[in-house]
Amino acid sequence: METLSSEEYFKVQKRALLRELNYVWQKSRFYQEKFGREGIELGDIKEIDDLEKLPFTEKHEIRESLNVAPPLGKHASVDIGNVIRVYSTSGTTGNPTYIGLTFHDRDVWRETAMRAMWACGMRPRHIVPLPIGTFFIAASYGEAIENLGSTLIPVGVGATDRLIGAVKNLGANFILSTTSFPLYLITYCQKKGIDPKTLGVRGFMVGGEPGGGIPHIRQKIEDAYGANVQECMGNGDMLGLMWAECEYKNGMHFVGQGACHPEIIDPTTGDVLEVKEGLKGELVYTSIDRECQPLIRFRTRDHVVVTQTTCECGRTGYCIKCIGRTDDMLIVSGVNVYPSAIRDVVGTLVPKVTGEILIQLVEPPPSVQPPMKIKVEHGQDPGDLRSLKNEIGKLLREKLIFNSDVELVPPGTLPKYEYKAKLVDKDYET
Amino acid sequence: METLSSEEYFKVQKRALLRELNYVWQKSRFYQEKFGREGIELGDIKEIDDLEKLPFTEKHEIRESLNVAPPLGKHASVDIGNVIRVYSTSGTTGNPTYIGLTFHDRDVWRETAMRAMWACGMRPRHIVPLPIGTFFIAASYGEAIENLGSTLIPVGVGATDRLIGAVKNLGANFILSTTSFPLYLITYCQKKGIDPKTLGVRGFMVGGEPGGGIPHIRQKIEDAYGANVQECMGNGDMLGLMWAECEYKNGMHFVGQGACHPEIIDPTTGDVLEVKEGLKGELVYTSIDRECQPLIRFRTRDHVVVTQTTCECGRTGYCIKCIGRTDDMLIVSGVNVYPSAIRDVVGTLVPKVTGEILIQLVEPPPSVQPPMKIKVEHGQDPGDLRSLKNEIGKLLREKLIFNSDVELVPPGTLPKYEYKAKLVDKDYET
Numbered sequence: 075m076e077t078l079s080s081e082e083y084f085k086v087q088k089r090a091l092l093r094e095l096n097y098v099w100q101k102s103r104f105y106q107e108k109f110g111r112e113g114i115e116l117g118d119i120k121e122i123d124d125l126e127k128l129p130f131t132e133k134h135e136i137r138e139s140l141n142v143a144p145p146l147g148k149h150a151s152v153d154i155g156n157v158i159r160v161y162s163t164s165g166t167t168g169n170p171t172y173i174g175l176t177f178h179d180r181d182v183w184r185e186t187a188m189r190a191m192w193a194c195g196m197r198p199r200h201i202v203p204l205p206i207g208t209f210f211i212a213a214s215y216g217e218a219i220e221n222l223g224s225t226l227i228p229v230g231v232g233a234t235d236r237l238i239g240a241v242k243n244l245g246a247n248f249i250l251s252t253t254s255f256p257l258y259l260i261t262y263c264q265k266k267g268i269d270p271k272t273l274g275v276r277g278f279m280v281g282g283e284p285g286g287g288i289p290h291i292r293q294k295i296e297d298a299y300g301a302n303v304q305e306c307m308g309n310g311d312m313l314g315l316m317w318a319e320c321e322y323k324n325g326m327h328f329v330g331q332g333a334c335h336p337e338i339i340d341p342t343t344g345d346v347l348e349v350k351e352g353l354k355g356e357l358v359y360t361s362i363d364r365e366c367q368p369l370i371r372f373r374t375r376d377h378v379v380v381t382q383t384t385c386e387c388g389r390t391g392y393c394i395k396c397i398g399r400t401d402d403m404l405i406v407s408g409v410n411v412y413p414s415a416i417r418d419v420v421g422t423l424v425p426k427v428t429g430e431i432l433i434q435l436v437e438p439p440p441s442v443q444p445p446m447k448i449k450v451e452h453g454q455d456p457g458d459l460r461s462l463k464n465e466i467g468k469l470l471r472e473k474l475i476f477n478s479d480v481e482l483v484p485p486g487t488l489p490k491y492e493y494k495a496k497l498v499d500k501d502y503e504t
Numbered sequence: 505m506e507t508l509s510s511e512e513y514f515k516v517q518k519r520a521l522l523r524e525l526n527y528v529w530q531k532s533r534f535y536q537e538k539f540g541r542e543g544i545e546l547g548d549i550k551e552i553d554d555l556e557k558l559p560f561t562e563k564h565e566i567r568e569s570l571n572v573a574p575p576l577g578k579h580a581s582v583d584i585g586n587v588i589r590v591y592s593t594s595g596t597t598g599n600p601t602y603i604g605l606t607f608h609d610r611d612v613w614r615e616t617a618m619r620a621m622w623a624c625g626m627r628p629r630h631i632v633p634l635p636i637g638t639f640f641i642a643a644s645y646g647e648a649i650e651n652l653g654s655t656l657i658p659v660g661v662g663a664t665d666r667l668i669g670a671v672k673n674l675g676a677n678f679i680l681s682t683t684s685f686p687l688y689l690i691t692y693c694q695k696k697g698i699d700p701k702t703l704g705v706r707g708f709m710v711g712g713e714p715g716g717g718i719p720h721i722r723q724k725i726e727d728a729y730g731a732n733v734q735e736c737m738g739n740g741d742m743l744g745l746m747w748a749e750c751e752y753k754n755g756m757h758f759v760g761q762g763a764c765h766p767e768i769i770d771p772t773t774g775d776v777l778e779v780k781e782g783l784k785g786e787l788v789y790t791s792i793d794r795e796c797q798p799l800i801r802f803r804t805r806d807h808v809v810v811t812q813t814t815c816e817c818g819r820t821g822y823c824i825k826c827i828g829r830t831d832d833m834l835i836v837s838g839v840n841v842y843p844s845a846i847r848d849v850v851g852t853l854v855p856k857v858t859g860e861i862l863i864q865l866v867e868p869p870p871s872v873q874p875p876m877k878i879k880v881e882h883g884q885d886p887g888d889l890r891s892l893k894n895e896i897g898k899l900l901r902e903k904l905i906f907n908s909d910v911e912l913v914p915p916g917t918l919p920k921y922e923y924k925a926k927l928v929d930k931d932y933e934t
Contacts, residue, residue, distance in 0.1 A: 145674040155629055158650040160657045160674055162666060170669055180650075199585055207660055213646075220588040220610075227590045230637055230660070236592060239600060244575040244590055 075331040076189055076389045083390065087335050088122050090362035095119055098368050101151035104139050105370060125337065125360060126346055131372045136171060136311065146174050150367050157366055161210055163310055173211070173310060174366040180214065182333050182363050183314045187218035189329040190318035191250075193389065194279040194304040198223030200248035203240045205229045205255055205492075206282075214314040215250060224248070231493055234262055241273050248277045253285035254495040256295045256303070261490050270298045281306040281315075283494045284414035287325070287395040290421030290429050307396060309374055311367075312359045317394065325381030325393030335360040337371070338378065341400065349392050353380040356400070375400035377412070402498070404433075405440045406476035413497035416448065419473045425453045426462055430488045433498045445479035449499075452482045505761040506619055506819045513820065517765050518552050520792035525549055528798050531581035534569050535800060555767065555790060556776055561802045566601060566741065576604050580797050587796055591640055593740055603641070603740060604796040610644070612763050612793050613744045617648035619759040620748035621680075623819065624709040624734040628653030630678035633670045635659045635685055635922075636712075644744040645680060654678070661923055664692055671703050678707045683715035684925040686725045686733070691920050700728045711736040711745075713924045714844035717755070717825040720851030720859050737826060739804055741797075742789045747824065755811030755823030765790040767801070768808065771830065779822050783810040786830070805830035807842070832928070834863075835870045836906035843927035846878065849903045855883040856892055860918045863928045875909035879929075882912045 078086060098105045099116045108129065109115075118127055131149075139147035145154055154160075158177055162170035175183065196202065202219050206212035207230050219226040227240045237259075240246040249256065256278050263270045278301055280286040286305035295303045307326055308315040316330030328336060338347050338355040347355045357376045361368035378394040385393065398412025405411070413433055421429040427450055434447040448470075456462050463480050470478045489496070508516060528535045529546045538559065539545075548557055561579075569577035575584055584590075588607055592600035605613065626632065632649050636642035637660050649656040657670045667689075670676040679686065686708050693700045708731055710716040716735035725733050737756055738745040746760030758766060768777050768785040777785050787806045791798035808824040815823065828842025835841070843863055851859040857880055864877040878900075886892050889912050896910045919926070 154631065154655055154674070157655050158653070160631075160655060160670070162657075162669065170666070170673070172674060174655075177650075201584065201590075213658055216643075220607075223588070225584055225587050225590060225604075227592075228643055236600070239592065240590070243600075244584070244602060 076193070076327070076329050076391060078331060078390055080390065083331060084122055086332050087362060090332055091122060091125070091335060091360065092119070094360075094362045094364070094368055095370075097151065097365075098370060102149055102368060103143070104135075104147065104149035105368075107148075122335070125335070125371065128371050130344065130358065131369050133311075133373070133375070136369075140171060145172055146367060147172075149369065150174065152176060152366050159213070161213070161310070163210070171311070175214075176365040178363075178365050180217070183211075183214040184218050184221060186313055186330045186333050187214055187308075187315040188222050190306045190308075190315040191215075191218055191222055191224075191279065193318035193320050193327060193329060193387075194306055195277050195302060195321060196222060196224055196248055196250075196279060200277070201225045201227065201240075201244055201246040202248045202250055203227040203229045203237045203246045205231060205233070205237050205249070205251050207231050211308065211310050211314045218315075219250070234259065234492070238262075238266075238268075238273075241275065245274065247275055248279070249275055250279045252282040252494050253280040253291065253305075254283065254491045254493060256280065256299065257291070257495075258490050258492045260295075260298045261486075271300045273299065275299050275301045277302045277304070279304055279306055279318075281308070284396050284398055284412075285417075285495065287319075288414065288418045288421060290418075290424045292323075294424070294429060305395075307376075309359060309372075309376075311369060311372060312361065312374075319393075320385060320387040320389060322385060322387055324385065325395050327385065327387075327389045327393050328391030329389070331391065333361075333363045335362050338380070339373075341377065349380055349383065351380055351382055354378070354397070357394075377403075403440055404435075404442050404446070406442045406444050406446055409475045411442075411446075411474050411476055415474060416470065417497060419469055420448075420450055420466060423462075423466065423469070426456050427451060427453055427466070428485045430485075430490075431497060432488050434501050435498055436501050438500075438502060439498075442476075444477040446476060447479045447481070449481050449483050449488060451485050451488050454485060456482070506623070506757065506759050506821060508761060508820055510820065513761060514552055516762055517792060520762055521552060521555070521765060521790065522549070524790075524792045524794070524798055525800075527581065527795075528800065532579055532798060533573070534565075534577065534579035535798075537578075552765070555765070555801065558801050560774065560788065561799050563741075563803070563805070566799075570601060575602055576797060577602075579799065580604065582606060582796050589643070591643070591740070593640070601741070605644075606795040608793075608795050610647070613641075613644040614648045614651060616743055616760045616763050617644055617738075617745040618652050620736045620738075620745040621645075621648055621652055621654075621709065623748035623750045623757060623759060623817075624736055625707050625732060625751060626652060626654055626678055626680075626709060630707070631655045631657065631670075631674055631676045632678045632680055633657040633659045633667050633676045635661060635663070635667050635679070635681050637661050641738065641740050641744040648745075649680070664689065664922070668692075668696075668698075668703075671705065675704065677705055678709070679705055680709045682712040682924050683710040683721065683735075684713065684921045684923060686710065686729065687721070687925075688920050688922045690725075690728045691916075701730045703729065705729050705731045707732045707734070709734055709736055709748075711738070714826050714828055714842075715847070715925065717749075718844065718848045718851060720854045721847075722753075724854070724859060735825075737806075739789060739802075739806075741799060742791065742802060742804075749823075750815060750817040750819060752815060752817055754815065755825050757815065757817075757819045757823050758821030759819070761821065763791075763793045765792050768810070769803075771807065779810055779813065781810055781812055784808070784827070787824075807833075833870055834865075834872045834876070836872045836874050836876055839905045841872075841876075841904050841906055845904060846900065847927060849899055850878075850880055850896060853892075853896065853899070856886050857881060857883055857896070858915045860915075860920075861927060862918050864931050865928055866931050868930075868932060869928075872906075874907040876906060877909045877911070879911050879913050879918060881915050881918050884915060886912070 747756035
């Protein structure tokens with residue numbers, strides 16, 4: 075599926091889309107009402123391009139749908155009796171979002187996760203600890219690892235000793251985790267007097283947050299372990315994994331063919347943008363093979379840039395990098411700024427800085443009154459601190475067009491995160 | 505498989521045993537050496553009864569085997585490349601024990617777990633939160649729940665809020681957990697001002713520690729939730745689940761037909777005892793359908809009593825209750841006493857006591873100088889404390905033949921455990 079020609083791809087996606095829409099029109103009360111209100115009929119959609127006629131589905135609609143029709147929402151197309159597993163999203167505000175999988179959905183999630191793992195270099199000989207809790211979509215990762223023929227070692231969050239034991243005793247050599255985890259593990263090893271290189275880990279497959287695609291972060295991990303780092307991405311509401319970097323490491327290929335149809339839109343106008351190198355926009359997903367909770371044109375709030383549309387590896391899905399999320403986005407004097415982009419820019423100054431940053435918000439986001447207060451860890455030999463501070467300020471002004479107030483702090487001062495990194499500190503009262 | 509006649513059962517077990525022994529003789533370095541030392545040949549074993557000719561496998565041998573031949577031990581019969589999942593035993597002393605499963609092993613574990621779940625009353629309509637971490641054998645429980653057609657909600661240890669959310673929002677109505685968990689949840693609900701009865705939980709399937717079979721504990725849970733409690737048991741080294749109580753609740757039926765052959769031995773002489781009602785002894789397991797780490801005559805240290813050999817439910821496997829483990833056993837003036845038995849006896853005095861106890865050891869076990877110091881929670885209206893203390897002492901002397909020094913403490917004083925109960929407090933220096 076990953077090497078389909080453009081023609082074959084659109085044929086596959088179209089056939090799956092039309093079948094799914096037919097299903098949704100029959101089974102999903104949410105979409106029956108939503109499309110009914112807009113006067114849209116099933117017959118209006120004949121081609122992939124006709125998707126533009128359908129309205130977006132927003133995250134808050136999903137929440138409302140879950141509230142009015144518990145347990146799985148008005149957008150669920152099956153009864154909970156047909157569901158074999160229910161995930162809950164990790165602690166966000168308000169009630170958790172429940173995501174149900176039927177037997178078929180589980181197989182689809184597993185299939186695209188296996189494609190992503192293969193792209194990221196996972197092979198049957200690998201022994202793969204999973205330092206993520208399986209109450210969330212990571213359970214589907216575990217199954218995919220097993221079905222690929224690799225050896226799964228379930229570890230869970232907060233059990234770094236167990237993971238180190240698995241590396242030492244079982245020869246674990248490929249780790250699937252958040253991007254923060256290998257960074258955290260470097261610090262952990264330093265404290266224990268272990269050189270990360272001696273662990274024998276050959277590869278990291280990282281995701282769950284921007285960072286794996288930021289050059290200085292990837293470099294730091296690769297250098298510390300003498301291991302390869304490739305990035306992957308999925309979406310809890312849609313599909314566990316459907317983007318993955320191949321060995322050329324030039325952004326994440328789409329590998330969710332037949333299961334999901336992605337569009338890239340202008341986040342302001344909602345217009346669908348034509349995929350080409352350098353394109354920036356928001357990802358929108360449409361389920362094309364989902365039984366439990368199919369979503370049509372689901373706005374992810376993930377902002378991405380298209381890095382390439384062809385690749386030597388033979389995969390035909392275009393490649394993206396994730397820049398950040400709408401929810402994380404800050405607006406400084408009318409300019410959109412992502413915390414991960416600030417980390418990216420500051421990181422180009424490694425080793426004068428460690429690459430760790432912490433943004434101090436004094437008022438609720440997204441609007442920030444300049445100068446934006448940012449703590450930056452300087453490196454071991456930073457030279458003159460005053461000129462380093464000026465250099466960082468100048469670089470941020472040049473690259474991201476905002477004024478900053480940088481406070482330099484010694485290396486190791488800023489918190490490290492085992493699960494996902496927090497780049498923003500909220501200093502205001504709520 | 506659960507309703508095989510005695511003749512069919514022995515035919516199934518014999519065929520599987522002979523096939524497994526043939527496999528072990530060819531593939532397991534550990535058993536090649538062990539049997540070779542004893543001068544035993546494969547041809548010596550022709551019948552189930554011939555199993556007695558084979559030596560026991562002790563837990564310490566497994567540990568040594570893992571040490572000399574990491575990662576899976578000399579007793580492993582396949583290379584780690586053929587293993588799809590590796591569990592590690594939870595924090596015992598020393599290195600963790602690693603348990604590997606091949607695809608086939610996973611299917612076998614799942615199959616007997618499904619039989620156990622069905623026996624304990626789990627049905628496809630049930631929505632089942634699993635408050636156990638899936639890094640251990642509980643992962644196989646999760647798969648069995650799904651394959652039974654029930655709805656799995658992975659929760660994990662220490663996420664009681666998530667579990668309560670699943671009960672309220674998803675209508676979760678059947679909980680698989682340690683025996684301690686529903687007891688802990690009663691206290692948790694009281695603190696939150698929730699009447700456990702309003703949760704709507706219809707059944708608990710409990711195991712992992714003695715307790716589910718102790719009448720006053722079962723009664724306490726059943727009364728608090730208005731729910732049914734049935735007990736199950738497996739063994740981390742052998743098979744995730746292979747004993748389960750049916751609706752008649754008269755001990756746990758053997759449901760591991762074709763996967764495991766259990767024997768009950770005299771723990772002192774090692775003689776195999778004939779299974780009949782009232783028999784007490786130690787469980788010994790032999791793998792008869794295991795690829796990765798087959799174990800022959802594995803001494804479990806689990807001490808059991810046979811509660812019945814026929815049952816109205818139609819299952820033909822005999823029934824047991826677990827009395828305790830050798831590792832937990834205390835010896836008072838030459839008499840074997842299990843902490844769980846003390847809890848059982850004291851519990852007969854509910855509501856004058858709450859049923860919670862804590863044994864205070866002043867010297868390392870197993871030998872205890874009488875009187876044994878025991879803290880016992882008295883009930884809300886205990887009457888005269890002095891005469892209650894005497895009553896408990898007299899009862900323990902009568903039933904368990906040892907002298908105690910009972911300290912009565914107010915209800916709610918002794919610690920509650922979310923995962924597994926600790927009945928013994930070590931007051932000595934190590």
